[in-house]
Every structure is written in C-alpha cells, then in structure tokens.
Amino acid sequence: MCTTCGCGIGQTRINGQSMQSRHHSNTRLHYRPSQSAHDHAHKKVAAPVTVEHAADTLHFGTGIAGTHAPGMSQSRMIKIERDILTKNNQSAAGNRRYLAEHGIFALNLVSSPGSGKTTLLVKTIEMLRDRLPIAVIEGDQQTDHDAARIRATGVPALQINTGKGCHLDAHMIGQALQQMPIPDNSVLFIENVGNLVCPSGFDLGEAHKVVILSATEGEDKPLKYPDMFHAADLMLLNKCDLLPYLTFDIDLVIDYAHHVHPRLPVMQISATQGRGMQAWIDWIRAGCHRAAATGQSLQHIDSTLG
Amino acid sequence: MHELSLAESILQLIEDAAIEQKFTQVKTVWLEVGQLACVEQESLRFFFTVVTEDSIARQAKLEIIDIAGQAMCDQCHQVIMIATYHQVCTQCGSYALHITQGDGMRIKELEVE
Numbered sequence: 001m002c003t004t005c006g007c008g009i010g011q012t013r014i015n016g017q018s019m020q021s022r023h024h025s026n027t028r029l030h031y032r033p034s035q036s037a038h039d040h041a042h043k044k045v046a047a048p049v050t051v052e053h054a055a056d057t058l059h060f061g062t063g064i065a066g067t068h069a070p071g072m073s074q075s076r077m078i079k080i081e082r083d084i085l086t087k088n089n090q091s092a093a094g095n096r097r098y099l100a101e102h103g104i105f106a107l108n109l110v111s112s113p114g115s116g117k118t119t120l121l122v123k124t125i126e127m128l129r130d131r132l133p134i135a136v137i138e139g140d141q142q143t144d145h146d147a148a149r150i151r152a153t154g155v156p157a158l159q160i161n162t163g164k165g166c167h168l169d170a171h172m173i174g175q176a177l178q179q180m181p182i183p184d185n186s187v188l189f190i191e192n193v194g195n196l197v198c199p200s201g202f203d204l205g206e207a208h209k210v211v212i213l214s215a216t217e218g219e220d221k222p223l224k225y226p227d228m229f230h231a232a233d234l235m236l237l238n239k240c241d242l243l244p245y246l247t248f249d250i251d252l253v254i255d256y257a258h259h260v261h262p263r264l265p266v267m268q269i270s271a272t273q274g275r276g277m278q279a280w281i282d283w284i285r286a287g288c289h290r291a292a293a294t295g296q297s298l299q300h301i302d303s304t305l306g
Numbered sequence: 307m308h309e310l311s312l313a314e315s316i317l318q319l320i321e322d323a324a325i326e327q328k329f330t331q332v333k334t335v336w337l338e339v340g341q342l343a344c345v346e347q348e349s350l351r352f353f354f355t356v357v358t359e360d361s362i363a364r365q366a367k368l369e370i371i372d373i374a375g376q377a378m379c380d381q382c383h384q385v386i387m388i389a390t391y392h393q394v395c396t397q398c399g400s401y402a403l404h405i406t407q408g409d410g411m412r413i414k415e416l417e418v419e
Binding site for chain 2 (some may be wrong): 075076077078079080081082083084085086087088149164165167168169197198201202222223225227229230256258259260261262263
C-alpha cells in the first residue's frame with residue numbers, strides 16, 4: 001500500500017510489471033488554491049513495489065481545513081445509495097461482456113491454500129489441451145511459481161501478484177485480458193489467491209466460481225467460511241484418493257455445504273490419481289459449448305447490426 | 307484483509323461524488339452493511355481511517371447502519387430473519403432459503419460541506 005495516500009495499487013503486478021492505477025481519477029481536482037495540488041512525492045520504495053502516479057493522482061494532502069473560511073460553505077446531505085462494490089462490478093460486467101463476445105468460458109477457482117488447485121489445473125490441462133484452447137490467469141501474493149507450472153504444460157499463463165492483496169479483483173482481470181491474447185472459444189481458468197474468505201465477494205466476470213475443498217481439510221469448512229460456498233456454483237472435493245487414510249466424513253461435508261448452499265453440485269475427485277476427473281472435464285466441455293454458442297450468436301448479431 | 311479494498315472503494319465513490327456534486331469535505335459517511343455481507347466492521351473502520359487520511363474524507367465519521375439478514379424459504383415461502391447462511395427455515399426446517407436482504411454493503415448518504 002502506498003504509505004502516503006493509502007492507495008493499495010502499488011504492489012499489484014502482472015507478469016512482474018506494475019499494474020495501471022485505478023484508484024485515482026484522471027481528472028485532477030483542485031479543492032483549494034493550487035498549492036495544495038501535490039505536496040509530496042511518491043518515492044520509489046524497495047525494488048518490486050513502485051508505481052509512479054504523480055500525473056493522475058488525487059491528493060488532498062494539506063486538507064481543506066487549512067484555508068477554510070467561515071461562512072464559505074455549509075454542511076449538507078448527499079444521497080449516494082451506491083453499492084460499495086459498484087466499481088468492481090462494473091469492471092466485472094465489462095470482462096463478462098468481452099468473454100461472452102469471444103465465446104470464452106471463464107472459471108474462477110477458489111479455495112484455501114494447499115487444496116491442490118494448481119495440481120488440479122495441471123491435470124485438467126493435460127486432459128483438455130488436445131480438445132480446447134486453454135489460457136490461465138494465476139493469482140498469488142508473491143512468486144510466479146504457479147504460472148511456471150502451468151507454462152510447463154505448454155499452455156499460456158499470466159501471473160498476477162497481488163502484493164499484500166488477498167484476492168483478485170475485476171480490474172486486475174480486465175488488465176490481464178488486455179495483455180493476454182486468448183483465442184475465441186477457449187476455456188480460461190483463473191486461479192484465485194488461496195483464501196477461502198476474501199475472493200468470495202469479488203466478481204471477476206467469470207461464468208462460475210468453482211470452490212475446491214480437499215479431504216485433508218475439516219468437514220466443517222463450509223460452515224466456517226460460508227460466503228465462499230454460497231457464492232460457488234460447483235464444489236470439487238479433491239484428494240479423495242486419501243479417504244481410506246483419513247477420518248474425513250464425506251457425507252457430512254456435503255451435508256454442511258448444502259446447509260449453506262442447497263443444491264450445490266459436488267464432484268468427488270482425485271487430481272493426482274484421476275478419480276472423478278472425467279465428470280469435471282465433461283462439465284467444463286459442456287460449459288465451453290454453451291459459451292461458444294453464445295459467442296457465435298453475439299457475433300452474428302454484431303455483424304447483422306454492423 | 308479485503309476490508310482494505312472495500313475502504314478504498316468507499317473512498318473512490320466519495321471522490322466520484324465530490325466531482326459530481328462539488329463538495330470539498332466529508333464530515334460523515336453513512337454506510338449500510340448487511341449482516342450476511344462478508345465484512346468485518348472493526349477492520350473496515352480501521353482501514354477507512356487509513357485510506358481516508360490525507361483525502362477529502364479525512365477525519366470523517368463512519369456511521370454503520372446494520373441491515374438484518376432476511377430470506378425466503380423456497381419450500382414454504384415463509385419470509386424469515388437469518389443471521390448466517392446455514393440457518394434453517396423456522397417454519398418448515400428447510401435449508402433451501404434464498405436471501406432477500408442483508409448480503410450487501412452500500413454508501414447511503416454523506417454529510418458534506
């Protein structure tokens with residue numbers, strides 16, 4: 001986070017490059033005579049953490065109180081009535097429109113760290129890559145290890161490092177989509193930051209959130225972290241090959257998930273051993289067919305109108 | 307931690323409103339927070355103070371209005387108040403509830419000058 005103005009953009013990086021600012025308006029505001037316009041510089045902090053945003057930065061550093069003349073203004077009430085996530089949701093709607101027009105089926109994979117998301121993704125790619133074009137966006141606080149694992153399969157992967165951020169948001173994905181050429185009618189996997197709390201509230205423009213829970217975790221996670229299970233459209237129970245060695249009660253975890261989200265479809269899989277993977281692959285392919293059909297009809301409408 | 311992002315979003319909406327409505331200082335922000343919304347209020351208050359420092363909303367008071375969670379039962383159509391996503395219908399015992407209120411967060415009003 002920028003320690004001067006508090007903006008959180010400074011540490012987000014896409015494939016190692018700083019991301020464009022979104023926090024500050026392009027319009028430069030002067031709420032008081034011009035000396036207030038900018039009274040501090042954004043110094044470069046240690047290596048990977050800098051964003052120069054002098055030109056498009058709103059700064060109110062010295063505050064209005066310094067020159068506030070009595071009688072100049074009076075307190076008034078302003079109705080806002082806007083959802084806090086409005087900006088994110090607008091970006092998400094833009095992403096969703098872009099993905100729909102290109103027939104891209106996007107999945108937002110969410111889970112705790114260590115549930116096996118990346119291994120699942122690698123196995124999924126191995127099973128799908130001869131049938132569908134695939135692209136991956138990886139989200140982690142630090143390192144590009146996961147993107148490297150994906151690239152080793154031959155599939156393009158873009159790494160977003162969120163710095164101190166705990167989730168991906170729609171603006172980051174919008175930037176990533178601009179930088180990443182994704183063929184029409186692809187499947188796009190977005191591997192969110194391993195975190196069962198924060199990513200639940202942030203729509204990225206995906207077709208579905210898929211929550212992954214592994215058999216080495218507690219059965220009561222759906223009750224402990226209900227928002228994520230409420231937001232997801234599919235739950236994958238991973239590491240099911242380990243069930244004989246664990247005391248994990250599979251009926252109980254499904255029951256708990258259904259308390260939070262009745263009718264949430266659940267697939268029992270083992271990414272390392274292949275069990276249940278075919279059902280997951282079929283589910284993805286069905287989604288891709290739907291997305292491609294939507295993309296074609298949108299393109300048809302465009303060409304008819306255009 | 308996502309409360310930091312939420313606090314930034316609040317400031318962003320306030321700055322947008324400042325451009326549209328031409329005000330120069332925010333004294334109070336009224337925020338409606340649903341009981342089911344994924345937000346920790348104390349954390350949000352802390353980050354609001356952090357992100358608004360040196361902004362137009364510096365030292366603004368954050369007033370949080372709690373919005374109760376409400377759902378309708380898909381089985382018996384009873385409207386009930388709920389505090390968590392895994393509550394059962396008080397009338398028929400079903401978990402098949404859909405949320406009708408209390409899962410959002412929005413800025414309601416600002417007191418400005």
